[in-house]
Structures are given as structure tokens and as C-alpha cells.
Amino acid sequence: MGAVTISNVRKAYGSVEILHGVSIDIADGEFVVLVGPSGCGKSTLLRMIAGLEDITAGEISIGGRVVNRLAPKDRDIAMVFQSYALYPHMTVEQNMGFSLKLQGVSAAEVKQRVAGAATILGLTSYLGRYPRNLSGGQRQRVAMGRAIVRSPSAFLFDEPLSNLDAKLRVQMRSEIKQLHQRIGTTTVYVTHDQIEAMTMADRIVVMRDGNIEQIGTPLELYDQPANQFVAGFIGSPSMNFISGTLDGGRFTADGGTVIALASGPASAASGPVTIGIRPEHLRLDPAGFPVEIVTTEPTGAETHILARLGETEIVGTFRDRLACVPGDIIRISAEPGHIHLFDSKTALRIIG
Amino acid sequence: MRETITPRRALQMVVIAAIALTFLLPLYWLTISALRPEEDIFRYLNPFGPWTLLPNRLTFENITELWSGSFSRAIANSLVVALVTVIAGLMVCAPAAFALAVIDFPGRSAIFTAMIVSFLIPFDAIAVPLYSIMRGFNLQNSYAGLILPGIGNGLAIFLLRQFFQGIPKDLREAAMVDGMGWFQIFWNIYLPLSKPALISAALIMFIFQWQAYLWPLLIAPSNDMKVAAVALAQFSSAYNVSFGLIFAGAMFLSLIPMLIFVFFQQYFTNSVAATGSKE
Amino acid sequence: MRRPLTFVLVADTVANFLVFAPVNILTRGGPQGSTDLIMNQIYTNAFVNGDPGSAGAATVVLVALVLAIVLVQFRLMGERSER
Numbered sequence: 001m002g003a004v005t006i007s008n009v010r011k012a013y014g015s016v017e018i019l020h021g022v023s024i025d026i027a028d029g030e031f032v033v034l035v036g037p038s039g040c041g042k043s044t045l046l047r048m049i050a051g052l053e054d055i056t057a058g059e060i061s062i063g064g065r066v067v068n069r070l071a072p073k074d075r076d077i078a079m080v081f082q083s084y085a086l087y088p089h090m091t092v093e094q095n096m097g098f099s100l101k102l103q104g105v106s107a108a109e110v111k112q113r114v115a116g117a118a119t120i121l122g123l124t125s126y127l128g129r130y131p132r133n134l135s136g137g138q139r140q141r142v143a144m145g146r147a148i149v150r151s152p153s154a155f156l157f158d159e160p161l162s163n164l165d166a167k168l169r170v171q172m173r174s175e176i177k178q179l180h181q182r183i184g185t186t187t188v189y190v191t192h193d194q195i196e197a198m199t200m201a202d203r204i205v206v207m208r209d210g211n212i213e214q215i216g217t218p219l220e221l222y223d224q225p226a227n228q229f230v231a232g233f234i235g236s237p238s239m240n241f242i243s244g245t246l247d248g249g250r251f252t253a254d255g256g257t258v259i260a261l262a263s264g265p266a267s268a269a270s271g272p273v274t275i276g277i278r279p280e281h282l283r284l285d286p287a288g289f290p291v292e293i294v295t296t297e298p299t300g301a302e303t304h305i306l307a308r309l310g311e312t313e314i315v316g317t318f319r320d321r322l323a324c325v326p327g328d329i330i331r332i333s334a335e336p337g338h339i340h341l342f343d344s345k346t347a348l349r350i351i352g
Numbered sequence: 353m354r355e356t357i358t359p360r361r362a363l364q365m366v367v368i369a370a371i372a373l374t375f376l377l378p379l380y381w382l383t384i385s386a387l388r389p390e391e392d393i394f395r396y397l398n399p400f401g402p403w404t405l406l407p408n409r410l411t412f413e414n415i416t417e418l419w420s421g422s423f424s425r426a427i428a429n430s431l432v433v434a435l436v437t438v439i440a441g442l443m444v445c446a447p448a449a450f451a452l453a454v455i456d457f458p459g460r461s462a463i464f465t466a467m468i469v470s471f472l473i474p475f476d477a478i479a480v481p482l483y484s485i486m487r488g489f490n491l492q493n494s495y496a497g498l499i500l501p502g503i504g505n506g507l508a509i510f511l512l513r514q515f516f517q518g519i520p521k522d523l524r525e526a527a528m529v530d531g532m533g534w535f536q537i538f539w540n541i542y543l544p545l546s547k548p549a550l551i552s553a554a555l556i557m558f559i560f561q562w563q564a565y566l567w568p569l570l571i572a573p574s575n576d577m578k579v580a581a582v583a584l585a586q587f588s589s590a591y592n593v594s595f596g597l598i599f600a601g602a603m604f605l606s607l608i609p610m611l612i613f614v615f616f617q618q619y620f621t622n623s624v625a626a627t628g629s630k631e
Numbered sequence: 632m633r634r635p636l637t638f639v640l641v642a643d644t645v646a647n648f649l650v651f652a653p654v655n656i657l658t659r660g661g662p663q664g665s666t667d668l669i670m671n672q673i674y675t676n677a678f679v680n681g682d683p684g685s686a687g688a689a690t691v692v693l694v695a696l697v698l699a700i701v702l703v704q705f706r707l708m709g710e711r712s713e714r
Contacts, residue, residue, distance in 0.1 A: 588656065
């Protein structure tokens with residue numbers, strides 16, 4: 001079985017450290033997504049789990065076994081690469097069955113297990129083809145098939161969808177999720193796309209600059225981001241930040257606008273703070289604060305508005321259909337229970 | 353897409369064809385001279401006329417005489433030496449190139465540099481000292497003495513390494529995760545994807561041995577072990593030059609590598625494998 | 632194209648420096664040494680005149696010369712790969 005434990009793992013190239021002591025406990029059967037901007041170390045961490053990069057310090061164990069010194073082939077993992085990395089000179093069937101053949105599984109059983117995986121992935125009629133004769137989505141499925149025939153302790157995915165077009169990406173996203181629900185193998189999935197992370201993960205690990213910013217379920221990250229970075233990274237369109245000062249429960253933005261907060265222990269603090277409001281938590285309110293409209297984007301279901309509050313640009317999404325033009329002033333307010341408070345200096349969430 | 357042929361374009365094509373034919377001319381003259389009676393070979397050179405290029409008398413006399421002598425043994429020696437060099441050479445050069453391209457080991461760049469130097473220095477420059485070494489091993493007049501210097505071919509290693517480096521890194525990482533060790537990655541992934549480069553390397557090694565003259569002259573001068581190039585040169589001695597035999601021998605010496613090249617040329621175009629990765 | 636062309640030029644020069652077969656077969660260096668090239672001289676010294684010592688010395692000079700040219704080639708290759 002495949003719990004994956006990463007404890008205090010560091011990675012350095014020469015004197016440059018790019019992972020600064022990372023710990024994650026992944027339960028057996030869990031789907032964990034590592035997400036963060038490029039260069040945050042998420043792919044490096046995944047490759048360290050796979051054994052494609054050395055572990056400078058710390059320990060990684062898979063299924064209760066420390067794997068630091070094991071070669072990739074001895075770690076009982078399967079990996080899906082961004083480029084798919086299918087063997088060009090082998091058919092789909094040979095690609096999927098090759099690892100089993102290496103393990104010395106009998107030809108009949110290889111055939112049977114490949115056929116089983118092909119059925120799950122809808123590849124049965126493509127088994128005799130070569131990768132060059134497949135579409136991007138089909139290659140992606142073959143890469144997944146190559147992983148699942150082995151029934152490993154853990155699946156590792158390295159940005160597997162970033163080479164697909166937008167529509168196929170959405171489709172493959174739900175296919176991977178269904179596959180996980182069906183097979184239940186521990187999965188570590190790397191992406192830079194927070195929507196992929198939100199829609200697929202049991203738990204998300206948000207990383208930045210070689211550190212973990214927060215670990216939590218998608219909704220935990222959405223509702224209680226640990227800091228301003230996570231708050232801004234998760235959610236689309238991203239959260240609005242307004243800096244100002246807090247004084248006895250009264251928030252005054254730098255431009256002088258007063259924004260009402262819900263009463264609570266956090267709002268009792270005072271000093272410079274940044275408040276965060278998600279676009280979907282803004283509403284039209286004749287008693288609210290005034291903003292000047294820059295652009296409106298009606299999507300049909302809702303209207304996105306980019307407006308200006310003093311120097312700060314604010315995005316709001318409204319269910320209403322608004323008839324207004326750039327330059328108009330509208331009054332809006334934030335749902336008081338959904339305003340996030342961050343310390344202006346540390347960018348950490350002020351718990352409230 | 354069809355090109356319309358303009359007069360300008362037609363003229364270009366004629367000029368290009370003429371240049372190409374000029375390159376073939378010596379080979380053509382070599383061939384017809386081999387098929388002429390010996391006394392006709394130089395008879396029509398001056399003044400230049402139709403009979404310079406069109407043989408008026410054809411005969412297989414030179415060829416029959418050539419093959420009845422020791423030349424057939426020399427051709428066989430050359431073939432054995434070249435073919436064994438190609439096979440043994442690929443067995444040495446391909447793994448060496450793989451290690452240099454893929455495996456990160458200490459001293460790799462030093463070895464790579466030494467290897468480049470080894471093919472930038474023409475082999476003949478070191479032939480004389482090498483001869484002393486080989487004589488020390490008692491390898492004169494043996495196939496081993498002829499073959500050994502051709503096996504570790506720096507240019508072939510360089511060529512293969514460049515090709516191997518072009519194979520996406522993801523493929524070997526996928527192979528590692530799939531359970532392959534270095535040798536299996538080399539054997540199952542790199543070799544099958546590198547047929548064009550392997551053929552080029554094989555041709556380089558073949559030609560190296562086929563055209564070798566100084567080295568075989570030093571190491572294997574005996575009648576039994578003589579290679580074709582040496583045998584050919586010896587048709588002209590201080591006392592007697594048999595041009596009929598020289599032309600006939602030269603024709604075979606050129607023909608054999610040409611046929612091999614033409615045969616393998618299809619692989620250059622056919623086996624450029626599409627990679628399975630989306631680039 | 633300039634770099635590759637220079638590289639080929641230098642490599643070809645070295646190769647022609649060491650031409651042996653035509654000299655050995657056609658002219659034997661004569662008449663009066665007018666077509667004698669360094670490889671033929673080394674060969675003649677070592678195997679015709681029976682003077683391996685002077686042949687060895689000539690080889691050392693030759694290899695040193697070639698190495699110097701190889702260094703130039705390295706510079707050319709290095710600059711080429713930086714592009």
C-alpha cells in the first residue's frame with residue numbers, strides 16, 4: 001500500500017538551495033496536488049519522489065519504506081510525464097506492457113493486463129498503433145495506461161495536461177479524477193494551474209520559492225488561506241487586496257474609503273493591514289463604497305467588472321446584469337463574513 | 353505543390369546537372385578504362401575526341417587477369433578487415449557514446465575532450481609509433497593488427513553521442529521508472545531509435561578501413577595479409593606499371609563502397625523515427 | 632556558415648598535410664625531393680633507410696604541429712557551439 005511521507009526534504013544544486021525543508025504526509029489512496037508558480041520546486045520535489053533527482057537532505061518513504069537510496073525502478077512508482085515520453089518505436093500495446101515484460105511477467109498475463117487497462121482508458125482499438133499516429137489526448141491516455149498496468153504504490157503526474165488544448169484539458173481532468181476514484185492509488189500530481197488543483201485534489205500543497213505555503217483541502221485553502229500568497233493564488237478571478245489601516249474594527253483604505261468588516265476578535269486588532277475580498281463576495285449595495293468602472297465583461301451567467309478604488313483595481317463578479325459603461329460610479333460592498341485580514345508586514349492571515 | 357518551370361529555372365537545372373555529371377566523369381572514365389584493352393587506355397586522351405569517352409573496343413581481359421591473381425585475396429582481406437571493424441567498432445563506440453551522452457560520471461568531459469582530439473589528429477600522424485607498439489605485441493601480418501586501430505573511432509563516437517543527446521531526456525527517465533537499468537535503456541530505447549546514426553557510424557568505420565593505405569602497408573605487407581589498397585598500389589612498381597590492372601582494381605575498390613552506400617541510403621530517409629513526445 | 636566553413640578548411644589542411652598514399656605510390660618523393668611530403672619522409676626514413684630514430688623525431692614534430700592546429704580547431708568549435 002502506498003502512503004508517501006516526505007519529511008524535511010531539501011534540495012540543493014551546489015550552493016543554491018531550491019527546496020528548503022519540505023514535509024508532507026500523503027495518506028494511502030489520497031490524491032494530492034502540488035501547485036505553485038513555475039520555479040517553486042514542485043516538479044523537483046516530484047522528481048525526488050520518483051528517484052530522478054537526488055535527495056540532498058531529509059527523507060522520503062513510500063509505503064513505509066525509505067526510498068532515498070533506491071533507484072527509480074525499485075520504488076514501486078509510476079510516472080506520467082508532461083511530454084508523455086512514450087517510446088516512439090513501440091506500439092501502444094508494447095509501450096503499456098514493457099515494464100511488466102521487464103519484471104518477467106508472462107506474455108499471456110502482460111497481454112491480459114494491458115487489455116484491462118486499455119478497456120478502462122478506451123484504448124482497445126488503438127493497441128496496434130504507434131504513438132506518432134495518436135492524438136495528444138490519446139497519447140496522454142497511453143501514458144496513463146503505462147502507469148496503471150503496473151499497479152504501483154503511487155502514481156506521479158508531472159503537469160500531464162499542459163500540452164493539451166483547453167477543452168481536452170477539462171475532459172482529461174475529469175478522466176484522471178474518475179480513474180483515481182476507480183483504482184484508488186495514491187497520487188501525487190504537479191500542476192501550475194490552480195483550477196486543476198481545486199477540481200482534482202483531495203488535498204492541495206501550495207508551494208512558493210522552495211517552501212510550502214499551505215497544505216489543505218481545496219475549500220480550506222479557499223476559505224482560510226494562510227497568507228496573502230495562497231489567497232491570491234487560489235481562486236479565479238483572484239482575490240482583491242486593499243491595503244489600509246485597522247483601528248478598533250474600522251477599516252480605512254489608503255484612499256480614505258471606509259469598508260465595513262464583520263465584528264470579531266480579529267477586527268479588534270489595529271494597525272496597517274491588507275484586506276482580501278474575493279470577486280464573488282462583492283455585491284451591489286447603495287450604502288456601499290463607490291468605485292469607478294474601468295471595463296465590464298458580461299459572460300452571460302454573470303458579469304465581471306474591473307473597477308478602480310483610488311489607486312487599487314478591483315475585480316467583482318455579479319450575478320446581476322449590469323447596464324453601465326466605463327467611467328460610471330457604482331456603489332458596492334463586501335459580504336462582511338467573507339473579508340480576509342492579512343498583516344501588512346508579514347502577509348500572514350490574521351486569525352479571526 | 354507543383355513548380356512551374358520557368359526558362360531561368362530550366363537553365364539552373366541544366367547547370368546543376370552538368371556540375372553533377374562533372375563529378376561523375378572521373379568515375380566513368382575509370383570504369384570504361386578498366387573495360388578497354390590496356391593499350392587503348394591512354395591512346396585517345398590527346399587530342400580529346402569522341403573516343404576519349406566512348407570505348408571503341410570493350411574487353412574483360414583486365415578484369416579476368418585481375419581476379420586470377422592475388423587481388424581477390426586482397427579484396428577478401430579488405431572486406432574481412434572492414435566488416436569486422438564495423439561490427440566490433442559499433443560494439444565499442446555505441447556504448448561509449450551512450451555513456452558520454454547520457455551518464456553523468458566524473459571525468460566525463462576530460463574523456464570527451466581526449467576523444468575529440470583523437471579524431472582531429474589524422475591517424476597517419478601516429479601510424480609509425482603505433483607500429484612499434486603493435487610490433488611489440490607481435491601483431492604484424494595479422495587481422496588483429498589491421499583491425500584494432502579502427503575499432504575505437506573518435507568520429508563515430510562523436511557522431512553517435514550527438515545523436516543520443518538529441519533523444520529526449522524524458523524517454524530515459526520514463527524508462528528508468530519503468531524498471532530499466534542503464535544497459536536496458538541503451539539496448540531497448542537508444543539503439544532502436546538511432547538506426548540512422550548507427551548506419552552513418554558504420555559507414556565511417558568501413559571507409560576508414562577501406563581507404564587505409566599507410567597503416568596496412570606498415571603492419572601487414574605480406575602477400576597473404578595484403579589489403580586491396582596496398583595490392584592496387586603494387587601494380588605499379590619501379591620496373592613495370594600495368595595500367596589495365598590498376599584501372600580494373602580501382603574500379604572494384606570504388607564500386608564496393610558505392611554499392612554499400614547506395615544500399616544503406618534508403619535507411620537514412622526511412623528510419624528517421626518520429627519521437628513519441630510532443631515537442 | 633562562416634565558422635563551420637573555417638572548421639572544414641582547417642581540418643582539410645591538416646589532412647592534406649599528411650598526404651601519404653599519392654606520394655608513396657606515384658612519385659616516391661622525387662624527383663630530387665620536390666614532391667616529398669612529411670609523411671613520406673617519415674616512412675622512408677623508418678622503413679627504407681632503416682633509421683627509426685630520425686623517423687620518430689620527425690613524428691614528434693609532426694604530432695606537436697598537428698596538436699597546435701587542433702587547438703585552433705577547438706577554439707573554432709567552442710565558439711561555434713556558443714551560438
